[in-house]
Amino acid sequence: SYELTQPPSVTVSPGQTARITCSGDKLGDKYVSWYQQKPGQSPVVVIHHGSRWPSGIPERFSGSISGNTATLTISGTQTLDEADYYCQTWDSGTASDVFGTGTKVTVL
Amino acid sequence: QLQLQESGPGLVKSSETLSLTCSVSGGSISSGNYFWGWIRQPPGKGLEWIGSIYYSGRTFYNPSLKSRVTIFVDTSKNEFSLLLNSVTAADTAVYYCASRLSSSPTSKYDSWGQGTLVTVSS
Numbered sequence: 001s002y003e004l005t006q007p008p009s010v011t012v013s014p015g016q017t018a019r020i021t022c023s024g025d026k027l028g029d030k031y032v033s034w035y036q037q038k039p040g041q042s043p044v045v046v047i048h049h050g051s052r053w054p055s056g057i058p059e060r061f062s063g064s065i066s067g068n069t070a071t072l073t074i075s076g077t078q079t080l081d082e083a084d085y086y087c088q089t090w091d092s093g094t095a096s097d098v099f100g101t102g103t104k105v106t107v108l
Numbered sequence: 109q110l111q112l113q114e115s116g117p118g119l120v121k122s123s124e125t126l127s128l129t130c131s132v133s134g135g136s137i138s139s140g141n142y143f144w145g146w147i148r149q150p151p152g153k154g155l156e157w158i159g160s161i162y163y164s165g166r167t168f169y170n171p172s173l174k175s176r177v178t179i180f181v182d183t184s185k186n187e188f189s190l191l192l193n194s195v196t197a198a199d200t201a202v203y204y205c206a207s208r209l210s211s212s213p214t215s216k217y218d219s220w221g222q223g224t225l226v227t228v229s230s
Contacts, residue, residue, distance in 0.1 A: 049214075
């Protein structure tokens with residue numbers, strides 16, 4: 001089965017840049033979405049199709065893909081960005097959605 | 109934007125069938141070429157995709173759950189449902205329904221329900 005691997009945690013100081021990676025076989029050939037999930041809440045998409053913003057998402061969130069790795073970048077990180085982040089893609093080989101293992105972002 | 113709301117028993121006995129329904133409001137479940145999906149999250153763990161159904165009725169299931177899962181749509185009630193049989197404690201999770209407002213499975217999940225906790229008891 002297809003797998004997406006993320007680092008368990010990322011710590012960043014307020015105002016600095018946080019980078020969250022997501023690795024998977026030939027991920028650069030796929031479309032990747034990123035979801036933010038705060039405690040007790042449902043996930044919210046922050047990036048889709050690798051680098052596009054849904055309406056209402058601040059531009060400090062950005063996405064990129066190169067080779068086997070997708071990256072979510074949060075520029076000028078704010079305390080309200082503290083959350084779990086999940087990458088997600090569609091694997092045509094298995095006709096399945098796949099979520100990454102998740103990354104907890106701590107701002108302090 | 110659509111609103112989704114999960115409903116169903118919060119407690120299911122081991123070996124029985126988990127049954128959840130997602131009610132859709134703010135639009136018709138049959139009005140577009142959309143996907144309707146189920147995702148779950150065990151306590152303290154990550155998201156796991158269970159499966160989805162296209163407006164045409166075609167279903168897609170997580171290979172690891174495929175033998176136990178059924179997803180179907182009831183257009184008369186504007187809702188879609190999940191059945192997961194032979195449950196065990198490992199199926200204890202918050203279950204989310206979600207919509208993908210696109211005809212492409214590569215697009216994002218736009219709207220999510222609030223989630224409902226289902227506990228499997230022995």
